[in-house]
Amino acid sequence: MEHSYKYREIYLKLKQDILSQQYSSHQKLPSKRQLANDQNVSINTVKNAYEQLFAEGYIYTKERQGYFVEALNQLIIQDEQITQPLNTQSIELNSTFQYSFSHMTTDITEFPIDVWSKHVKEAYYQFKNEMSEIPPFKGPFELRQSIAQLISYKRGVVCRPEQIIIGSGTGNLLSTLFQTFASHQKIAIENPGYSRMRQLFISMGQEIINVPLDKKGLSVNHIKSNQPDFIVTTPSHQFPTGTIMPISRRIELLNWVTEHNKFIIEDDYDSEYKYGTDNIPSLYSLDKNDRVIYLGTFSKTLMPSLRISYMILPQQLLYPFDLATHTSITDLSSINAYALHLFIKSGNYEKYIRKMHHIYSEKRECLLKTLKKSFKEDISIYDMKAGLHFLLNIKTNHSYGTIEQKASEKNIELYTLRRFMVDEPPESNQKTLIIGFAKIKLEDIEPAVLKLKEIFNED
Amino acid sequence: MEHSYKYREIYLKLKQDILSQQYSSHQKLPSKRQLANDQNVSINTVKNAYEQLFAEGYIYTKERQGYFVEALNQLIIQDEQITQPLNTQSIELNSTFQYSFSHMTTDITEFPIDVWSKHVKEAYYQFKNEMSEIPPFKGPFELRQSIAQLISYKRGVVCRPEQIIIGSGTGNLLSTLFQTFASHQKIAIENPGYSRMRQLFISMGQEIINVPLDKKGLSVNHIKSNQPDFIVTTPSHQFPTGTIMPISRRIELLNWVTEHNKFIIEDDYDSEYKYGTDNIPSLYSLDKNDRVIYLGTFSKTLMPSLRISYMILPQQLLYPFDLATHTSITDLSSINAYALHLFIKSGNYEKYIRKMHHIYSEKRECLLKTLKKSFKEDISIYDMKAGLHFLLNIKTNHSYGTIEQKASEKNIELYTLRRFMVDEPPESNQKTLIIGFAKIKLEDIEPAVLKLKEIFNED
Numbered sequence: 060m061e062h063s064y065k066y067r068e069i070y071l072k073l074k075q076d077i078l079s080q081q082y083s084s085h086q087k088l089p090s091k092r093q094l095a096n097d098q099n100v101s102i103n104t105v106k107n108a109y110e111q112l113f114a115e116g117y118i119y120t121k122e123r124q125g126y127f128v129e130a131l132n133q134l135i136i137q138d139e140q141i142t143q144p145l146n147t148q149s150i151e152l153n154s155t156f157q158y159s160f161s162h163m164t165t166d167i168t169e170f171p172i173d174v175w176s177k178h179v180k181e182a183y184y185q186f187k188n189e190m191s192e193i194p195p196f197k198g199p200f201e202l203r204q205s206i207a208q209l210i211s212y213k214r215g216v217v218c219r220p221e222q223i224i225i226g227s228g229t230g231n232l233l234s235t236l237f238q239t240f241a242s243h244q245k246i247a248i249e250n251p252g253y254s255r256m257r258q259l260f261i262s263m264g265q266e267i268i269n270v271p272l273d274k275k276g277l278s279v280n281h282i283k284s285n286q287p288d289f290i291v292t293t294p295s296h297q298f299p300t301g302t303i304m305p306i307s308r309r310i311e312l313l314n315w316v317t318e319h320n321k322f323i324i325e326d327d328y329d330s331e332y333k334y335g336t337d338n339i340p341s342l343y344s345l346d347k348n349d350r351v352i353y354l355g356t357f358s359k360t361l362m363p364s365l366r367i368s369y370m371i372l373p374q375q376l377l378y379p380f381d382l383a384t385h386t387s388i389t390d391l392s393s394i395n396a397y398a399l400h401l402f403i404k405s406g407n408y409e410k411y412i413r414k415m416h417h418i419y420s421e422k423r424e425c426l427l428k429t430l431k432k433s434f435k436e437d438i439s440i441y442d443m444k445a446g447l448h449f450l451l452n453i454k455t456n457h458s459y460g461t462i463e464q465k466a467s468e469k470n471i472e473l474y475t476l477r478r479f480m481v482d483e484p485p486e487s488n489q490k491t492l493i494i495g496f497a498k499i500k501l502e503d504i505e506p507a508v509l510k511l512k513e514i515f516n517e518d
Numbered sequence: 519m520e521h522s523y524k525y526r527e528i529y530l531k532l533k534q535d536i537l538s539q540q541y542s543s544h545q546k547l548p549s550k551r552q553l554a555n556d557q558n559v560s561i562n563t564v565k566n567a568y569e570q571l572f573a574e575g576y577i578y579t580k581e582r583q584g585y586f587v588e589a590l591n592q593l594i595i596q597d598e599q600i601t602q603p604l605n606t607q608s609i610e611l612n613s614t615f616q617y618s619f620s621h622m623t624t625d626i627t628e629f630p631i632d633v634w635s636k637h638v639k640e641a642y643y644q645f646k647n648e649m650s651e652i653p654p655f656k657g658p659f660e661l662r663q664s665i666a667q668l669i670s671y672k673r674g675v676v677c678r679p680e681q682i683i684i685g686s687g688t689g690n691l692l693s694t695l696f697q698t699f700a701s702h703q704k705i706a707i708e709n710p711g712y713s714r715m716r717q718l719f720i721s722m723g724q725e726i727i728n729v730p731l732d733k734k735g736l737s738v739n740h741i742k743s744n745q746p747d748f749i750v751t752t753p754s755h756q757f758p759t760g761t762i763m764p765i766s767r768r769i770e771l772l773n774w775v776t777e778h779n780k781f782i783i784e785d786d787y788d789s790e791y792k793y794g795t796d797n798i799p800s801l802y803s804l805d806k807n808d809r810v811i812y813l814g815t816f817s818k819t820l821m822p823s824l825r826i827s828y829m830i831l832p833q834q835l836l837y838p839f840d841l842a843t844h845t846s847i848t849d850l851s852s853i854n855a856y857a858l859h860l861f862i863k864s865g866n867y868e869k870y871i872r873k874m875h876h877i878y879s880e881k882r883e884c885l886l887k888t889l890k891k892s893f894k895e896d897i898s899i900y901d902m903k904a905g906l907h908f909l910l911n912i913k914t915n916h917s918y919g920t921i922e923q924k925a926s927e928k929n930i931e932l933y934t935l936r937r938f939m940v941d942e943p944p945e946s947n948q949k950t951l952i953i954g955f956a957k958i959k960l961e962d963i964e965p966a967v968l969k970l971k972e973i974f975n976e977d
Contacts (some may be wrong), residue, residue: 070796078765114795116734116764131766133774136806156648167650172642176635183631186613191626191957195766227686227849239722258845262697275575305575306537309591314594333750336573337529347595363647363851386717390686390849499651 070108077117077128084130088118105123114469120131146211158507159472162299162448162495166422169361169414174407175398176364193501194393196384198225198369202400206355206369206376215256215344216353218371219379224380227366227390229326229354230259232430236352236510238383239376240288247287249277253298255328256291269481276304276359279311290316290323295330299493300450303442309342315346322373324352329359329446331412336444349373357399360412360448367391367399419447422504429508430494448495449475455490455515462490465514494497527568536576536587543589547577550578584809617966618931621758621907621954625881626821628873633866634857641856656845657684657828662861665814665828668862674803676873677830681973683839686825686849688785688813689718696722696813697842698835699747706746708736709939710783712757715750728940731756735763738770749775749782754789754798758900758938758952759909768801776807781832783811788818788905792870793879796904808832816858819871826850826858836893864951878906881921881963888967889953896974907954908934913951914974921949930966 076082085134089097091105098105112118118126183190189199190430205221210216221457226232233256237244246260250269260267268285270277276297282290290312294304316323323340333339343353356368372380402408430438430451455462459477466473476491477484499507546552550568568585570578577585642649649660652841656662662679669675685691692715696703705719709728719726727744729736735756741749749771753763775782784801792798802812815827815970831839835940861867889897889910900909914921918936925932936943958966 111796114762115798116762116766116768129766132769132773134769134806135776137776161651163652164650167642167646170642172639176638179635179638181629183626186625190821191623192620193622193817193822194825226845227851230847231690231849255845255847287839303575303669305588307575307588309575310591310593314591317594318622319913336571339574345593347593349915358652362649364651366653366849366851388689388714389685390690390825391853392825392851395851395854435831474776 063100063104065098066104066107067383068116069094069098069100070111072126073108073112074115074117075203077112077131078134082128084128086128087124088126088128090125090475096466097446102281108271108444114324122226133137136288157470158503158510159498160474160494160496160511161472161494161498162474162493163363164495164498165362165447166415166418166497169411169418170362171180171411174405175212175402177406178398178401178405179394182394183403185401186393186397190393190397194389194391194396196387196389197223198389198391199393199396199400200402202396203369205400205403209408210341210355210371213338214327214355215340216371219355222371222374222377223369224372225332225367225369225391226394227368228269228358229328229356229368229370229392230255231322232354232368232370233259234263235387236370236372236380237265238378239379244289245285245287247277247282247285247290249297250481251299251476252291253328254479255294256484257324257481272300272302274302274341275308276302277308277312279308279315281313282315286311288321290321291343292323293326293328295327296443296445298326298328299448299476301445301448303339303443303445304342306345307344313342313346313348313350316350320351322350324354326354328354328356331360332419332446334444339445343371349375352376360408360415361399365395365399367395370395419497422483422499422501425501425504426494426496426499426508429504433512447497448493451492451494452489453492453515454488457490459490460513462492465517466511469510469513471510471514473511522559522563524557525563525566528553528557528559528564529570530635532567532571533574533576536571536590537591537593539592541587545587546583547585547587549584552714552902572959584844604634615931616929617959617969618949618965619933619953619955620931620957621933621952621971622822623954624818624821624906625956628877629821630866630870633864635755636863637857637860637864637866638853640670640825640860641853644860645852647855649852649856653848653850653855655848656682656847656858657850658852658855661855661862662828664859664862664900669814669868670831670905672797672800673786674799675802675830677812681830681833681836682825683831684827684828684848684850684855686827687817688787688815688827688829689714690849691813691829692718692900693722693785694843694846695829695831695835695839696724697846698838703748704746706736706744706749708743708751708756709936709940710758711750712752712787713938716759716940731761732760733761734767735761735768736771738767738774741771741774745778746921747780749780749783752785752787753801754786755902755904757785757787759905760907762798762902762904763801765804768804772801772805772807772809775809781809781811783813785813785817787813790819791875791878791905793882798904802830805968806894808834811835819867819874820858824854824858826854830851846965878956881958881960882908884960884963885953885955885958885967888963892971894966906956907952910951910953911948912951912974915947916947916949916974918943920975921951924976925970927974928969928974930969934972 091102095102095105117129118131120126200220203223204223206223207218207220245266245268247268247270250271267354268287270281277292292465327341331340353371375429437454439452440476459475462475474493530899538625550561554564575588577587579585659679662682663682665682666677666679704725706727707728708718727746729740736751786800789797802810812830815859816824896913898911918934921934933952
């Protein structure tokens, strides 16, 4: 309803006066005609204001007698101070770095936005009925079919679309999964490992077992002596070290969970990019005993801000999962989900991955070369030819804190191994940096490495 | 890497043979040249296969001696049965009804998809840097600014963007919020009320207090005697009854939480649509003591499948919230968030709401008229001239179960009051239906009402 300025003025004035008890309870208001005369407005304007105040319960009517003020308690106003403006500290600004070695970003400059927005439009026309409703909790069936086909081919993951749950992120998917289980579980997590996942399990009240790594990945002896209910692992490209878990360790882990009736949670976060060899098949593909929960994501292949990930459940968990989540609502936007479905189905997804594979290969090669040329024997690189980052060991007397602070001062986004370790690493004249190469521009690599070097040249 | 068919054949055969222990541990593999001769392929093909097996840890090398088979444990295969195909019961199909009276859907046939997909494209170009990263947990600052402006004007909610958190749904936003508080809280919830929210708090392990409604909304006496920590309420249009909470009750509630140091959670889920009066100002707008947590959503104004909602925190909760969520990742897709920001900023959002207001008014009028004409004195309608649904009381001897079953048989999507009540309603020859009018087509109203009537005419 459109209203005049005068309507608003009368409505607001009366409302304020009633709230501040300028009127007494049950006081009769002037008739519509009288107020209209006083204010020099139409009767209709007053009528609208009175009806709105009536709808909100400020006034009531008695038949043939007019409008009366409701008996209202005084609204308590406790302390003016709490409604003071926020102090400036809490104002948030987007921080931007000159150069980024972040492992958390992707390069989206070549993202085919025209194709994507065309798929958004097509998705609307093809799935209009579905989009007008609350989406199914596990995500649209069509996307689950596309993903099943995609990962069967790319990751050796053979599953039915019914086993796939799509959500905004692996964290939220896991939170949902653990509604299926009794509240106290022992969760084995790699150390160093993905710190946010550790935090997530802690916030869920689970017991964490931090499992050290040897050169094959997480230590099976540690598993055997701690008997966790779930083993969270990144076998294709351990995060952050990059270790590829060899088949011998995979068999040991699978056999252990099979014999003990436990589960592996395989976080296959960046297995799409491999340089020099084929993709490493997933642990899931080796499992014949329904013991692996598989996590995949489009955060690395497309962009982290899209927020689309998926989880594949062993068949034995499907029914308990459905039962535990039957009143839950998905966090996945259907418009993106259907657009992604069409993006995959049309072959545009594969085409984009091939293009990005080429771009990332080139950046990676160039960055490795430039680092070696610049740092020479001061560094060693632990490079497993996969994913979007590698580890760099550097001889330095700087502490991790100093390195991070200097990087920030120089406007470089840089993360160190410390971030991913449970305990402060022991004193050493070697430090390990996580070098992500997705976001940095090819032409920025040389100046960025020079600037990185300054950190270690300074006192 | 692209590989020949022959490469794949050799790689898979060797892998399978090693896994099934056709080779003994440490057995020497044929030289590349020899295998190439045997298989009639190039040495390079064999080299690639060996290197892939090496990368996966199936084989190892000794310098100048060639490749050897790793010592692997046998992979346990417990029971073939668990990997049988799922039974057909678990296959999911999109259920479609001929006519829908659902309160959960919106009409998206007039959604300006061309404008939206144009904003998707613009969002990419304007916010490319932000989109290449994991988005900020509270949502993009730009959208929070747009929402702050929008609700200041539409809902009288005056807040700073810093107070706004955007997420995929009110449920997830509340889950996050409650990480800020000690684990056991007493939550007062309206009965009848939004059943999924009740479920959510139960799954969080909170204590639920089901508060009955009187004609002003939730009972303050019940609040006083139960002393909850949080009061969840839908004051603008109680869900599902539609009651508008009058100012007297609002003041009572606000004063109670102020005096007792508790909070109100105001779920303002569908306040954008009002028929005949202006919008009812939010409870938040009345609060001077930093005591109201406000929830809003784009599920009703745009579409439920977009999954964008927001929560406005009192200033006193900002710091504890930031502290509790500093390692959490948002479930909101930036591409949608920025597109929505541009959709609001350009005025296209307001334009769409105005258009939909007109369409929904027309459907509502027509449905009310048709129901009254068809059911005559058998029904009474509790219609608060707001939102996208109303309640209909009908004289019938059918049970709720029978009504729901018959509706389903007749391919009608229909919900009854039972769904939203904690306890089974008492026996009565009156039943209450929730009649949503968003999704039904104008031209379908007459036949849909006729079909609805059949339910009650049959035995």
